[in-house]
Amino acid sequence: VSPGRANVLKEPPRASDTPVLRRREWTTIALLGALMTVSVLASLFVAMNSLGYPIEKAITVSFLTLVFSQLANVFNMRGKRSGVFRNEVTSNRYVWLAIAFCAAITVFALEVPAIASAMSLSDPGTAGWLTVAVGSVFTLLAGQVLLTVRARFERDEEETDDEQI
Numbered sequence: 653v654s655p656g657r658a659n660v661l662k663e664p665p666r667a668s669d670t671p672v673l674r675r676r677e678w679t680t681i682a683l684l685g686a687l688m689t690v691s692v693l694a695s696l697f698v699a700m701n702s703l704g705y706p707i708e709k710a711i712t713v714s715f716l717t718l719v720f721s722q723l724a725n726v727f728n729m730r731g732k733r734s735g736v737f738r739n740e741v742t743s744n745r746y747v748w749l750a751i752a753f754c755a756a757i758t759v760f761a762l763e764v765p766a767i768a769s770a771m772s773l774s775d776p777g778t779a780g781w782l783t784v785a786v787g788s789v790f791t792l793l794a795g796q797v798l799l800t801v802r803a804r805f806e807r808d809e810e811e812t813d814d815e816q817i
Contacts, residue, residue: 680802684728687794692718695787703779712762712773713780719758720788723751728795733803736796 673681695717699710726747730739741747761767768774776784 676802676806680798683798684725684791684795687798688718688721688725688791691721691787691791691794694790695783698783699776699780703783705780708772709774709776709780713776713783715773716758716762716776716780716784717787720755720784721791723754724788724792725795726751727792728799730799736800 692714696710696714699705699713700707703710703713705713727741730736730741734740761771762773762775
């Protein structure tokens with residue numbers, strides 16, 4: 653587990669009527685979900701139309717895009733003022749182990765015929781895996797842009813509030 657903020661216990665507790673997630677956090681969650689949805693649907697579209705995959709194979713590509721987008725999305729859970737590359741998420745070895753484990757069981761499910769059949773998965777092929785990778789990286793990069801823009805606007809708001817005092 654990554655360490656918390658140094659002085660967090662010196663801060664007063666939040667008021668009991670203050671929500672744990674404010675509107676800004678709900679908006680970020682909704683936007684990240686929308687980005688992931690776009691990524692998954694785009695991968696389905698590419699698999700069916702550009703790659704000419706049958707629907708079963710195209711669904712596998714979109715499912716894998718969802719799985720790996722979710723794994724990539726963990727890096728969008730960094731603190732709003734932490735660095736993109738060095739932060740509490742990227743420095744947590746358990747995050748990396750969990751991602752490796754989840755990726756391994758996903759590939760395992762795809763490669764074991766009985767499991768793949770039960771889940772209606774088929775081999776996505778090289779072009780399908782490339783589509784999965786692009787879709788997953790899109791989720792990560794778009795999420796990082798969203799977080800960076802959000803942090804910038806919050807800094808601007810704080811500076812404006814400071815000037816008004």
